Amino acid sequence: MHYTQxxxxxxxxxxxxxxxxxxxxFILLSSLGxxxxxxxxxxxxxxxxxxxxxxxxxxxxxxxxLADGIRQWPTVDNASAPIAQELCPGYxxxxxxxxxxxxxxxxxxxxxxCNIYGKDYxxxxxxxxxxxxNRLNVRITDSEDIQYVIPDDVAKAxxxxxxxxxxxxxxYNTQPFEFWVTRRSDGDILxxxxxxxxxxxxxxxxxxxxxxxNYNLYGLGEVIHELRLGNNLTRAMxxxxxxxxxxxxxxxxxxxxxxxxxxxxxxxxxxxxxxAVFLRSSHGMDVLLRPETLSYRVLGGIIDLYFYLGxxxxxxxxxxxxxxxxxxxxxxWVLGFHQCRxxxxxxxxxxxxxxxxxxxxxxxxxxxxxxxxxxxxxxxTLDEKNFHPDEMHHFLxxxxxxxxxYVPIIDAGIYAGNPTNLSDVYDPYTAGLDKSIYALNPDSSxxxxxxxxxxxxxxxxxxxxxxxxxxxxxxxxxxxxxxxxGFWLDMNEISTFCTGSCGNDKLxxxxxxxxxxxxxxxxxxxxxxxxxxSTEGFHADSAKAVMAQIMPAVAPDAPVQLDKIxxxxxxxxxxxxxxxxxxxxxxxxxxxxxxHHDGTLEYDIHNLYAYTETMTAYKSFxxxxxxxxxxxxxxxxxPGSGSYAAHWGGDNSSKFYYMAFSIPQVLSFQxxxxxxxxxxxxxxxxxxxxxxxxxxxxxxxxxxxxxxxNEITSIPQEAYRWSSVAExxxxxxxxxxxxxxxxxxLMYRAHVDGTPMVRALAWEFPNEEALKDADRQFLVGxxxxxxxxxxxxVTTVNGVFPGSRNDIWYDWYNYTKIEVPNGKNVTMDAPLGxxxxxxxxxxxxxxxxxxYTTTETRKNSLKLLVALSSEGVAQGEIYLDDEALVxxxxxxxxxxxxxxxxxxxxxxxxxxxxxxxxITILGVTSKPKRVHFDSPVVVNWAYDETxxxxxxxDIDKFNGSDLKSFNWTLTWAESDTST
Ligand SMILES: *[C@@H]1O[C@H](CO)[C@@H](O)[C@H](O)[C@H]1NC(C)=O
Ligand SMILES: *[C@@H]1O[C@H](CO)[C@@H](O)[C@H](O)[C@H]1NC(C)=O
Ligand SMILES: *[C@@H]1O[C@H](CO)[C@@H](O)[C@H](O)[C@H]1NC(C)=O
Numbered sequence: 001m002h003y004t005q006x007x008x009x010x011x012x013x014x015x016x017x018x019x020x021x022x023x024x025x026f027i028l029l030s031s032l033g034x035x036x037x038x039x040x041x042x043x044x045x046x047x048x049x050x051x052x053x054x055x056x057x058x059x060x061x062x063x064x065x066l067a068d069g070i071r072q073w074p075t076v077d078n079a080s081a082p083i084a085q086e087l088c089p090g091y092x093x094x095x096x097x098x099x100x101x102x103x104x105x106x107x108x109x110x111x112x113x114c115n116i117y118g119k120d121y122x123x124x125x126x127x128x129x130x131x132x133x134n135r136l137n138v139r140i141t142d143s144e145d146i147q148y149v150i151p152d153d154v155a156k157a158x159x160x161x162x163x164x165x166x167x168x169x170x171x172y173n174t175q176p177f178e179f180w181v182t183r184r185s186d187g188d189i190l191x192x193x194x195x196x197x198x199x200x201x202x203x204x205x206x207x208x209x210x211x212x213x214n215y216n217l218y219g220l221g222e223v224i225h226e227l228r229l230g231n232n233l234t235r236a237m238x239x240x241x242x243x244x245x246x247x248x249x250x251x252x253x254x255x256x257x258x259x260x261x262x263x264x265x266x267x268x269x270x271x272x273x274x275x276a277v278f279l280r281s282s283h284g285m286d287v288l289l290r291p292e293t294l295s296y297r298v299l300g301g302i303i304d305l306y307f308y309l310g311x312x313x314x315x316x317x318x319x320x321x322x323x324x325x326x327x328x329x330x331x332x333w334v335l336g337f338h339q340c341r342x343x344x345x346x347x348x349x350x351x352x353x354x355x356x357x358x359x360x361x362x363x364x365x366x367x368x369x370x371x372x373x374x375x376x377x378x379x380x381t382l383d384e385k386n387f388h389p390d391e392m393h394h395f396l397x398x399x400x401x402x403x404x405x406y407v408p409i410i411d412a413g414i415y416a417g418n419p420t421n422l423s424d425v426y427d428p429y430t431a432g433l434d435k436s437i438y439a440l441n442p443d444s445s446x447x448x449x450x451x452x453x454x455x456x457x458x459x460x461x462x463x464x465x466x467x468x469x470x471x472x473x474x475x476x477x478x479x480x481x482x483x484x485x486g487f488w489l490d491m492n493e494i495s496t497f498c499t500g501s502c503g504n505d506k507l508x509x510x511x512x513x514x515x516x517x518x519x520x521x522x523x524x525x526x527x528x529x530x531x532x533x534s535t536e537g538f539h540a541d542s543a544k545a546v547m548a549q550i551m552p553a554v555a556p557d558a559p560v561q562l563d564k565i566x567x568x569x570x571x572x573x574x575x576x577x578x579x580x581x582x583x584x585x586x587x588x589x590x591x592x593x594x595x596h597h598d599g600t601l602e603y604d605i606h607n608l609y610a611y612t613e614t615m616t617a618y619k620s621f622x623x624x625x626x627x628x629x630x631x632x633x634x635x636x637x638x639p640g641s642g643s644y645a646a647h648w649g650g651d652n653s654s655k656f657y658y659m660a661f662s663i664p665q666v667l668s669f670q671x672x673x674x675x676x677x678x679x680x681x682x683x684x685x686x687x688x689x690x691x692x693x694x695x696x697x698x699x700x701x702x703x704x705x706x707x708x709x710n711e712i713t714s715i716p717q718e719a720y721r722w723s724s725v726a727e728x729x730x731x732x733x734x735x736x737x738x739x740x741x742x743x744x745x746l747m748y749r750a751h752v753d754g755t756p757m758v759r760a761l762a763w764e765f766p767n768e769e770a771l772k773d774a775d776r777q778f779l780v781g782x783x784x785x786x787x788x789x790x791x792x793x794v795t796t797v798n799g800v801f802p803g804s805r806n807d808i809w810y811d812w813y814n815y816t817k818i819e820v821p822n823g824k825n826v827t828m829d830a831p832l833g834x835x836x837x838x839x840x841x842x843x844x845x846x847x848x849x850x851x852y853t854t855t856e857t858r859k860n861s862l863k864l865l866v867a868l869s870s871e872g873v874a875q876g877e878i879y880l881d882d883e884a885l886v887x888x889x890x891x892x893x894x895x896x897x898x899x900x901x902x903x904x905x906x907x908x909x910x911x912x913x914x915x916x917x918x919i920t921i922l923g924v925t926s927k928p929k930r931v932h933f934d935s936p937v938v939v940n941w942a943y944d945e946t947x948x949x950x951x952x953x954d955i956d957k958f959n960g961s962d963l964k965s966f967n968w969t970l971t972w973a974e975s976d977t978s979t
Contacts, residue, residue, distance in 0.1 A: 068499045069570070070558040072584045074577035075117075075297075076234050076286060084206050088114035090197035091124060093177040101160065103128040103170065107140065107177050107198070117574035118203030118567070126177075128170050131160040131306075134319050136168050136181060140200065140303040146565060147202065148301045148604035150282055154463060155611065155640045157280060158306055158323035167309045181307050183273070188261065190275050190307060196293075198303075202565065203572045205303055208295040216260045216772045217294075218760075219276070219671045220287055222252035222637065227664035227760060227775035229257075231291045236577040238284040239607045239636050241495035241588055243651035243685060244658065248579035251493050251650050252637035253607035254672045255279040255287065255296075258316055260762060262769040272766045274313035276320045276671075280304040282608045282638070284585060286576045299572050300604060313763040314755060321673035321754025325643035329751040330676055331629050331883050333405055333485075334646065335743050336365025336854045337733050338707035339718060345372045346386035347395050350406075353718060354399065360720035363733045363852050366405040368488065368709070373408055376511055377452035378415045380428045380474045382481050389481045396483045403855035405485040407631065412492040412613060413456035414438070416448055416503065418510040428474050432459060435466040439602070440595045441501050442563075447594050448503030449496030454511040455503030458494055461612035462596045462605060471620040479624065486631030487617060489645070492610040493636045499586050522713045524686035527656050528792020558584070561593070569593050569603035610636020618644040627885045633705075642674035646705050654683025654714070659696050660790040664775045666703050670756030676747065678705035682717045685710075690722035691792055691832060697725060698835040699788040701732035702780050704747070704757045728833040735812070735837070737850035737857045739780075741878055745846065746781045748879035757781065765802040768823060774800070783843035783867070783876075785809065787828060787836040797830040801838065806870045808841030810922050816947050817923065841923060842869035844876025844895045844902075848914070861917035861956055866897060868923035873898050878966075880910050893966045897921075900928070900973060906966035915956030919970065924950040928972035935968060 075081045089111030096105040105126040113120035123143040131137050135158065141147065150157070172179040173194065180192040196208035216228055220235045224246045229235070237253040244250065256278040263272075279285075285298040296303075308319040321327065339357065344350050350367055357364035373392075375381040382389055396406055414432060418424040432438055438457040439447045448455050459467050478484070506512065558571035569592040571584065578587070585592050585606075592603035602609075614634045621630030632645035641647070649665045652658040662679040669677040681700035682693040688710070697719055700706045710717050719729035736743070749755040756763065759779045761771040777787045777799050787799035801809045801822050809818045818838055820826045828836045839845070844867070849860035866874050874897040881887035891910035896903050902919070925948060931941040938958040942951050950972055 069584045069586050070556050072558065072571065072575040072578070073555050074234075074236075074286075075575045076288065076577050078575075082116045084114065084116055084199045084204070085197055085208070087116055088120070088197055088199045090176040091200070092175040093126065093172065094174070096172075096174065102130050102137075103172075105177075106143075107200075110176055114199075115201065116204070117572070118201030120199075120201050124200055129160050130163055130166045130168075130170075131158060131323075132319075133163045133165050133167055134309040134315075135323060136166070136170060136307040136309075138170070138179065138181075138303070138305045138307070140198070142200065142302070148283075148600070149304075150280065150301075150605075150608070151463070154605075154608065155638070156325065157304070168307060183275070183309060183311075185311070186273070188273065190259075190309075191277060191305075196295075200303070203300055203567050204574045205298040205301070206295060207303055207305070208293055211290075211292055211294050212261060213292065216262075217257050217289060218260075219254065219257040219668060220289075221254045221668045221672060222250050222665075223247060223668075224250070224661050225664065226773060227667055228773035229289055231289055233289045234577045235287040235289065236285070236579075237287070237607060238576060238578060238585060239493040239589070239610065240579065240582060241491060241493045241635075242579050242581070244649065244653070244661075245579045245581075248577075249582075250579075251635050252610070252641075252647070252672075253282070254637070254639060254668075255281055255285065256320060256639065256671065257287075258313055258671050260313055260766070260772060262767075262772070272769070274310045274316045274766070276308040276310070276316040278306040278308070278320060278324075278639070280306065280639070282605050283603075284572075284576050284606065297574060297576070299574065299576065300567075312766055314759070317671050317756055317763075318754040320671070321642070321750075324673055325640040326752065326754055327642035327673055327675050327747075327750045328644060329629060329747060330646065331631060332740070332744060332858070333365055333403075333854050334631055334676065334705070335736075335740060335747070336405075336706075337363055337701075337729075337736070338366040338368060338407075338705075338709075339364055340368030340370060340707055340709035341712075341716065341718075342370035342710070343372065343712040343716075344369060347388070347391045351395055354404065356718065356720050358852070360726050361852075362719045362726055362729050363737060363850070364404065365853055366407055366485070366707075367399065368406070368707070369408040370709075370712075371409060371411075371452060373482075374453075376415070376454075377411070378426055378428070379410050380478045381426075392482055400483070403853045406483070407486045407488050407633070408482065408484055409488045409490050410617075411451060411490050412494050412609075413449060413451035413453070413458055413496065415453035416446070416455050416457050416507055416510060418508055420508040424510065428470075429457065431473065432457065432470050435470050436597070437464060437467040437470050439590060440597075441504075442593050442595055444595070445501070445504060447501045447590065448507065449494075449590065450498040450502055450512075451491060451496055455507055455509070456496070458496075458590060458594075459613070460596050461616045462598070462600060462608070464597050468616050468619055471616050472623050475617075475620045476624055486633070489610070489614060489617060489632055489634040489636075492613050492634060494590050494609050495588060496590065497588065499583075499588070500591050520713050521715070522685070522687050522711075524653070526654050526683075526686075526689050526692040526792060528691050529687075529689045563593065563601060563603075567603070569601055572603075608638055610634055611638035611641050614641055614644045622885070629883065629885050637672070637674055639673065642672070642676075645674070646676035647674045648677065648705060648707060648709075649679035651684045651711075652680055653685040654688035654692055654710070654717075655686070656692060656695075656790060656792050658683060659692065659699060659788075660776065662699065662703065663778055663788075666758060667756075667760050667775065667778060670758060673754060675750040675757040676704045678703040678707060680709040681706065682708050683710060685714065687715045688717045690724050693717055693719075693722065694725045694728035694832050695789050697729040698732040698833075699786070699790075701729075701736040702758070702778075702784070702786045702788075702835075702837075704743070706736070724832055731833065732835060734850040737854065738847050739784075739845065740854060740857055741846035741848055741862070741880070742781065742783075745877055745879040748881075761800070761802050768802055770823065771800070771802060779840075781843075783840050783845055784812070785838040785840065787830075787838075789830045789835070795829065795831050796827050797836060798825050798827050799836065800825055808867070808870050808923060809838040810841065810867050812837035812839055814947070815920065815922050815949055839865065839867045839922070841867050842874050843867050844874050844897065846876065846878040846893075846895075849917075859914060861915050862912070863916070863918040863920070864895070864902075866902060866919065866921040868897065868921065872900070872923070872925075880912060882910060891966070901969055901971040903969045904966050912964065912966070915964065917954070917956040919952040919955070921950040921952075921972070922948070924948055924972065931970070931972045933968055933970050941972075
């Protein structure tokens with residue numbers, strides 16, 4: 001759910017923005033009469049101790065004329081802005097000490113301080129640590145320990161381990177201090193600050209590295225952009241609730257990049273190499289990608305750089321993800337298909353959707369509620385009129401009996417009760433007051449913003465044990481109303497609709513911001529809806545062009561209010577390149593001067609807010625449901641969020657180009673360590689149409705998190721609404737469910753070592769430079785190549801089958817070898833309802849007969865699809881467990897084919913209760929003389945000469961239980977000489 005601007009906005013690139021803005025209107029319901037009528041319908045949680053909040057003394061801390069604040073023009077776009085590299089002195093090093101595990105040194109300022117975007121520190125400490133063989137940490141701090149450092153109890157810094165064979169070399173010059181990092185094996189210089197100056201001020205850090213010409217960089221999110229970031233982009237990071245703007249800051253902050261280098265001038269580089277670089281920082285920043293350099297320009301904190309040596313992209317990702325916190329293993333059902341809509345306005349709506357899905361025979365695993373279920377948009381409440389707890393109870397009982405699940409939304413902002421209206425009792429708020437959990441203004445008054453329910457407070461999750469207690473209590477109380485299966489954490493960047501603490505003297509107007517969305521239907525449709533009104537295009541150059549701003553000759557002065565250590569946090573001297581519609585750092589989010597309970601300012605930890613909320617929700621879950629895997633979906637993210645939650649891409653629109661962007665979005669989050677990720681299938685804002693929705697339901701089935709969701713002013717878009725979409729969805733969901741054992745195994749791989757669940761072509765084919773920016777195709781694991789249609793009004797799609805002549809691809813649908821030249825762009829048939837899928841030779845896929853739910857699927861018989869490589873080999877694995885947080889029983893099955901023989905070996909105690917029914921082997925070059933298991937069991941087999949497929953079938957009929965242990969060998973002797 002979305003942020004809506006309450007003031008008119010001049011927006012020249014509105015197509016990238018959810019329509020919400022133009023179409024929603026709201027009614028202020030401040031009349032007490034209406035209030036009482038609505039209050040009658042309330043069913044607020046009652047077990048909190050109600051408190052009369054008489055001690056609140058609302059105060060407005062920012063002058064009223066500064067309501068929106070002053071527009072800050074990005075420094076990077078300002079030709080007359082001082083250039084730190086020219087004006088600042090840099091540092092020299094002394095007292096360099098080589099320790100067993102790295103280097104430490106003093107860095108002293110090498111001249112007069114420049115003080116351009118803050119105050120220079122004269123003395124710094126350099127601490128280089130060889131953390132592992134593949135990971136190097138370069139940390140530069142102020143000698144006085146004043147600058148903010150993310151504490152380990154909030155997000156654990158990567159931990160050094162014993163290491164002996166570092167793959168890197170850290171080298172430096174002392175005067176001026178410059179450093180470079182080299183990969184030992186090939187001498188390749190990965191990061192090189194030579195010729196640039198280090199700048200270290202209280203509100204500005206700058207580190208710059210030389211880059212190779214035309215470098216290939218990925219990551220640096222969250223951003224809507226092609227996968228490869230290009231060499232001319234400024235990536236600002238400042239968590240904000242914006243509806244999928246292109247190329248600008250949005251919900252999450254991930255200051256990590258993956259770089260891949262091909263061939264190049266290094267003789268030794270026969271294949272590509274990849275490495276990753278992570279700047280561990282929660283501050284606002286710009287990362288400047290320029291043709292020959294990359295610079296970090298950070299608004300505070302310290303320089304805490306981590307280098308991950310790779311050598312492959314997947315290894316670099318594994319090394320990074322392992323260091324920030326491995327992704328959570330989700331419950332099996334999370335892989336099912338989810339349906340949501342803002343506008344399921346009562347229990348019957350939910351019931352109908354579930355019923356209509358079943359009637360249409362389209363598998364539905366999870367039904368979601370957006371804000372509709374709450375009483376006046378207040379967290380932890382039910383609207384008793386439309387979602388009566390008894391009815392909810394019955395509905396959820398039925399749902400759960402059918403092995404289906406329910407997830408409601410929880411927003412970050414907490415409605416602040418009206419102090420002048422004693423009957424406006426909202427216990428979660430007063431309980432929070434009681435525990436002092438809310439974020440504060442610098443004068444210790446409550447920070448009051450404005451979100452859906454009206455003027456709201458914001459729980460302070462930062463190192464605040466009381467907030468955790470409050471969440472646990474709220475969750476426990478809510479459990480008595482709703483038997484939820486997870487939570488959807490929204491609006492947690494944090495989002496607020498006004499600027500600053502706007503509500504301090506307005507609480508008596510509460511509830512002041514009730515929205516009425518009825519009667520304003522969207523009129524926006526996908527590109528192909530009017531045949532003549534075709535594509536906005538995947539490449540958003542036109543959007544970028546209109547974003548270019550003409551700055552005023554003289555920008556108005558922003559007020560200077562210094563914090564305790566002399567910083568201007570609301571208007572820092574260096575202005576990062578925020579999205580155009582954001583005037584300044586406080587726009588639509590908490591002011592940087594918001595004060596957390598330990599005195600930390602929002603300025604220093606803004607990008608951590610959603611992360612701390614997610615961690616709190618996760619801990620609360622475990623408190624109430626010990627040893628059950630918490631399911632959380634979060635919009636805001638930070639490095640490490642993947643250990644707690646899944647993510648979706650937020651408010652996209654029903655446009656083909658947003659569907660196309662979903663691929664780089666999901667691939668980038670594989671780098672960020674949040675592999676269970678997807679986007680709002682069929683689009684959130686605007687109306688979809690059958691063509692877009694059919695294409696998108698098919699693409700979404702091959703992304704790790706698969707949810708259809710849209711907003712209240714759009715037409716309904718459940719998969720059963722159009723016959724073409726229904727048919728396309730049945731096909732795609734059945735394929736997804738038939739591959740559930742494979743998906744679960746991929747999730748396990750991500751969980752144990754950070755391996756991406758879905759992969760860019762370049763990651764799987766690291767020697768093919770032509771694939772460096774391929775992001776219209778992708779792979780599920782390493783075995784399934786997906787080539788979706790991403791444009792309207794077409795019946796074909798172009799794609800490549802990567803690899804060399806030795807790489808074989810089989811068509812998913814008819815199992816035949818695809819006879820096309822590898823690496824060449826080819827055109828494939830792709831009528832509506834058909835998504836092109838290819839299986840890679842050399843893989844073994846565990847499969848199951850698809851059922852209506854993931855639970856039913858798991859009861860059906862197992863199958864193996866073996867796709868032989870040109871050398872006749874293949875491999876695969878299966879992981880299963882009891883789904884506990886710490887599983888008591890697990891099963892790891894290794895499968896390999898060599899020399900006409902499939903060997904299956906397992907370890908672990910988890911027992912698969914279903915039988916193996918079929919093994920299909922693709923690419924068997926001639927008819928076997930004999931097919932047999934290593935145990936004396938009956939084998940029914942058939943060989944298809946033309947398509948070269950060997951099928952072993954009816955295994956379960958004769959001897960399922962003999963093979964259940966997953967320790968056996970199957971041999972097909974292609975000639976008499978074989979055994
Ligand atoms: C450098 O960092 C290491 C590892 O974090 C730490 O043990 C050591 O005390 C630090 N040294 C200095 C001089 O700060
Ligand atoms: C880089 O991007 C800027 C702004 O988008 C544009 O004006 C400039 O021409 C680009 N430079 C190159 C070399 O493409
Ligand atoms: C589609 O075409 C109709 C008729 O020409 C027109 O009224 C409508 O505005 C068009 N819609 C869009 C989204 O272009």
